[in-house]
Amino acid sequence: MTAEESAEPLGDSVVRPLSEALAHLGGEDDGHEPGAPGGEDDGRETEPEPGTPGERLWRLAVDATRLRTLPGLPTGVQEATAALQHLAWLFTDDTGTRAARVAELREIQAALTPQIQVAADGPYLVTNPSRITDWLGEPITVLPQMALCRCGASAMKPLCDGSHARTGFSGDKDPLRVPGHRESHEGVQITVLDDRGLCAHSGFCTDRLPTVFRQGSEPFVAPSGGRMDDIVRAVRTCPSGALGYAIDGQEPAPQRRETTVEISRDGPYRVTGGIPLTGDDGRPEPRDAGASTEHYSLCRCGRSRNKPFCSGMHHDVGFTDPPLSENPTLYEWAGGLPALTRMTQIFYGTYVPQDPLLAPLFSRMSPDHPERVAAWLCETFGGPRLYTERYGGYEHMIAEHAGKALTEEWRARWAQLIVRAADDAGLPSDPEFRAAFVSYVEWGSRIAVENSQPGAAPPPHMPVPRWWWVCSATPGSRVSALAPVAEEPAADLPGTGEPLGFAAHIRPLFRETDRRSMSSAFDLWSHTDVTRHAEAILVRLRRGDMPCDAPWPADRVDVFARWVAEGTPE
Numbered sequence: 001m002t003a004e005e006s007a008e009p010l011g012d013s014v015v016r017p018l019s020e021a022l023a024h025l026g027g028e029d030d031g032h033e034p035g036a037p038g039g040e041d042d043g044r045e046t047e048p049e050p051g052t053p054g055e056r057l058w059r060l061a062v063d064a065t066r067l068r069t070l071p072g073l074p075t076g077v078q079e080a081t082a083a084l085q086h087l088a089w090l091f092t093d094d095t096g097t098r099a100a101r102v103a104e105l106r107e108i109q110a111a112l113t114p115q116i117q118v119a120a121d122g123p124y125l126v127t128n129p130s131r132i133t134d135w136l137g138e139p140i141t142v143l144p145q146m147a148l149c150r151c152g153a154s155a156m157k158p159l160c161d162g163s164h165a166r167t168g169f170s171g172d173k174d175p176l177r178v179p180g181h182r183e184s185h186e187g188v189q190i191t192v193l194d195d196r197g198l199c200a201h202s203g204f205c206t207d208r209l210p211t212v213f214r215q216g217s218e219p220f221v222a223p224s225g226g227r228m229d230d231i232v233r234a235v236r237t238c239p240s241g242a243l244g245y246a247i248d249g250q251e252p253a254p255q256r257r258e259t260t261v262e263i264s265r266d267g268p269y270r271v272t273g274g275i276p277l278t279g280d281d282g283r284p285e286p287r288d289a290g291a292s293t294e295h296y297s298l299c300r301c302g303r304s305r306n307k308p309f310c311s312g313m314h315h316d317v318g319f320t321d322p323p324l325s326e327n328p329t330l331y332e333w334a335g336g337l338p339a340l341t342r343m344t345q346i347f348y349g350t351y352v353p354q355d356p357l358l359a360p361l362f363s364r365m366s367p368d369h370p371e372r373v374a375a376w377l378c379e380t381f382g383g384p385r386l387y388t389e390r391y392g393g394y395e396h397m398i399a400e401h402a403g404k405a406l407t408e409e410w411r412a413r414w415a416q417l418i419v420r421a422a423d424d425a426g427l428p429s430d431p432e433f434r435a436a437f438v439s440y441v442e443w444g445s446r447i448a449v450e451n452s453q454p455g456a457a458p459p460p461h462m463p464v465p466r467w468w469w470v471c472s473a474t475p476g477s478r479v480s481a482l483a484p485v486a487e488e489p490a491a492d493l494p495g496t497g498e499p500l501g502f503a504a505h506i507r508p509l510f511r512e513t514d515r516r517s518m519s520s521a522f523d524l525w526s527h528t529d530v531t532r533h534a535e536a537i538l539v540r541l542r543r544g545d546m547p548c549d550a551p552w553p554a555d556r557v558d559v560f561a562r563w564v565a566e567g568t569p570e
């Protein structure tokens, strides 16, 4: 980053929030009379700060961080500190120095409670975060003080770049939002608690258990539509905290998960692990009665009706992250580790235990088996080498299958149910992804059977396989997936009185798309066919319902009418 490139973020994210904060504290008056010694305009030449821009930024970041630790300062100080820490980090090239500097900043603000503070009409100020992941589940660099974009307009998402101040972002709730109200839906063994006002419409419950969580039906929850353990699992994956459950009138203790902020793709920040959430005044952010504090979803598009919480508006306003490359890995297309883990948890947590054939085979699997298999799939589908790094790689996987004498019957059931789990987990259902996914499942499961037979001797040291789209069926391989069919240039119309002919004047009026859409009835590029249907075509052209995407202009219809009147010459 050059000094010029840093100027804009410095202005928007450092100078503005700091000056607003100082104004708030009455700090505009610095105690100096204009022109007095020590004032800005005392007429003396100010000595330039020594050191490179990077070193100067670093000292500023340290000063701001010390200031940030003082109690009672406006949130602008945090916002500016976050920007300075980020800039100082960017300007430090050497990895070792970077790590040492981050450690020093962390030390300065170590006494601050980890939390997310919602700045009024501003970003989420994240203090001492332990883990922030992208939508693929990969950790992003965390600094001790961070400001995450809340208005949806930042050019350096997930970080705030000060855009909220330029765009006039408002953090107010919409008075027309679905009101927060927790309803109880009593079943035989379990009561499902549901607050529609908190729902972020991530679809995890409706995908996973559509017989209980019924999109478009009233009431939305039908506890008798599923087994108790399935309902519990579905409720526990609800990212917004809208869902809860009680058994015999008792709600369970909150889940204990690692504190994480997940930046979901095209959607909200999903927070787990009970990170405290406070408002601009430092008090706990008001929540609906009974809402989860262990997990919640925070608006990232800036348009939620229930700010700061997500209300699912990102779908309606078409909030999107930058598109994937034309040839993403299967891992990226699937949705990364979070999506693959969702699938394996459903597979090993629901389908396998309920299946009389598979349940005994997996009765002694380790509790983290779903995570392990997800890590394998993540690596196989082109993601990070998680299985190799964490779980022993190829050799371990081979050893797990060795000697189990897996049968074709087991294999077929395994393959059938994992595809069902992929549906439930909301993995992409496009033909290209599913072709690649199923081909791997078929291939991998058959290899597993082979390697599990008595006396099998699979090669001992192999890398984890890498799977790719099949037969070049990548997402970009279909014309329709790349771009709409290019508009064909409009044909030149003949002059008035110019003798008309089918080949020269009529056929060019019909586009390739028109021809294709009529091909089941007749050929619009054939003189014989068009002559035979000329009157009917003319009626529809005049009515404007052919072609179906947009009617022809009148002068074009007139040319066709004249050609018909002239006896449809060739």
Ligand code: HEM
Binding pocket: 361, 362, 364, 365, 366, 369, 372, 373, 376, 377, 391, 396, 397, 400, 401, 404, 406, 410, 411, 414, 415, 440, 441, 442, 443, 444, 445, 446, 448, 449
């Ligand atoms: C694409 C196909 C498959 C993949 C990717 C796969 C993946 C894995 C992995 C990674 C492990 C080791 C987990 C660990 O690190 O502990 C494992 C274990 C195991 N797999 Fe597979 N597997 C496949 C097919 C099958 C099939 C078809 C069956 C039988 C129906 C099967 C049965 C087992 C069993 C019984 C274990 C040991 C579970 C335990 O008791 O801990 N696998 N599999």
